[in-house]
Amino acid sequence: AQSVTQLDSQVPVFEEAPVELRCNYSSSVSVYLFWYVQYPNQGLQLLLKYLSGSTLVKGINGFEAEFNKSQTSFHLRKPSVHISDTAEYFCAVISTGGGNKLTFGTGTQLKVEL
Amino acid sequence: ETGVTQSPTHLIKTRGQQVTLRCSSQSGHNTVSWYQQALGQGPQFIFQYYREEENGRGNFPPRFSGLQFPNYSSELNVNALELDDSALYLCASSLGYSGNTIYFGEGSWLTVV
Numbered sequence: 193a194q195s196v197t198q199l200d201s202q203v204p205v206f207e208e209a210p211v212e213l214r215c216n217y218s219s220s221v222s223v224y225l226f227w228y229v230q231y232p233n234q235g236l237q238l239l240l241k242y243l244s245g246s247t248l249v250k251g252i253n254g255f256e257a258e259f260n261k262s263q264t265s266f267h268l269r270k271p272s273v274h275i276s277d278t279a280e281y282f283c284a285v286i287s288t289g290g291g292n293k294l295t296f297g298t299g300t301q302l303k304v305e306l
Numbered sequence: 307e308t309g310v311t312q313s314p315t316h317l318i319k320t321r322g323q324q325v326t327l328r329c330s331s332q333s334g335h336n337t338v339s340w341y342q343q344a345l346g347q348g349p350q351f352i353f354q355y356y357r358e359e360e361n362g363r364g365n366f367p368p369r370f371s372g373l374q375f376p377n378y379s380s381e382l383n384v385n386a387l388e389l390d391d392s393a394l395y396l397c398a399s400s401l402g403y404s405g406n407t408i409y410f411g412e413g414s415w416l417t418v419v
Contacts, residue, residue, distance in 0.1 A: 196348075228410075235308070235396055236349070236410040282348055291362045292337055292400055292408055296348030 194219035194285050198297035205273055206305055213268040213300045215283030223285040225266040226294065227257055230280045239281075242266065253277070278304045309333060310411035312397050318417045319387050327382040327414045331399030338380040339408070340372060341396040349396055355380060356402075384416075392418045 197216045205211045217223060224243050228236040240251025247259040257268045266283060280301050284294045309332035319325050331338050337356045341349035351364035355374035369385040378399070384391055394413040400406045 226408075235310075235412040236398075237308075238407060238409075241407070284348075291354055291356075292339055292398075292406070293351045293354060293362050293364070294339075294341075294349070294398075294408065295351070298348050299346075 194221075194223060194287055194295050196283050196285055196295055196297035198283055198300050200300050201298070202301045202303065204303045204305060207275055208272050210271050211269065211273050211277075211302065213281050213283075213302065215266045215268065215297060217264050217266065217283075217285050219264075219285060219287055222288045224288060225257075225259060226284040226286070227251065227255070227266075227268050228282045228284060228296075229253075230282065230299075232279075236282065239268070273302070273304050275304050275306070277302060308409035308411065310397055310399050310409050312395075312411040312414050314414055315412065316415045316417075318419060321387055321389060321418055323387050324383065324385045325387060325416060327384075327395050327397075327416070329380045329382070329397030329399075329411060331378050331380065331397070332409050335399035335401050335409070336378050337400045337402060338374055338378065339398045339400075340380070340382045341398065342366075343394040343396060343413070344390075345393070352382070387418045389418050392416060 195218045226241045227239040242259045283297045311330045339354040340352040343349040354362040358374045374380045396413045397411045400408045
């Protein structure tokens with residue numbers, strides 16, 4: 193079984209400042225890693241994913257994440273946030289060979305302020 | 307726009323009733339999964355269908371059941387509704403599994419009173 197921990201339930205940040213949303217996972221097998229964004233009253237949109245290869249993954253809207261196997265982390269970063277980035281962000285994992293069952297963290301609410 | 311459509315978008319049911327939620331997956335996608343997202347929580351996996359067969363189930367009771375049709379659209383049925391079933395129900399589709407991108411619909415908001 194696998195689990196995902198998002199340590200920060202809320203992250204306030206000023207517009208144009210950098211941000212990092214933290215994600216740690218636990219699994220006895222190899223995993224694929226994902227970040228999804230959820231805007232108010234909407235479904236989930238994929239930001240980026242790590243399957244294999246380069247540990248630095250670039251996604252949409254200027255986001256990137258780095259896979260760190262030794263620390264079992266997959267933190268999401270953006271060098272300069274915009275008001276429109278205000279949303280809920282979910283980290284998720286799938287165990288390799290485990291079908292498409294996503295295990296999600298509890299989410300981090302990113303609030304960008306002027 | 308993910309190409310995954312769900313209906314209805316909102317509905318209110320009374321405790322003890324039954325509900326059917328529907329999902330039309332993205333064209334060509336043969337794998338459909340359903341998730342329950344309670345308020346303030348991350349989505350929880352209910353079950354997955356691959357080519358009309360259930361091939362994975364989360365920790366949900368048997369009163370949560372589903373179907374996948376030959377055109378790969380899907381239904382989620384919940385019997386004997388309880389107040390705690392109030393949540394956003396998300397449908398997700400993909401082509402096969404193991405890393406292929408999973409696309410989510412906008413969800414169906416269910417309120418049980």
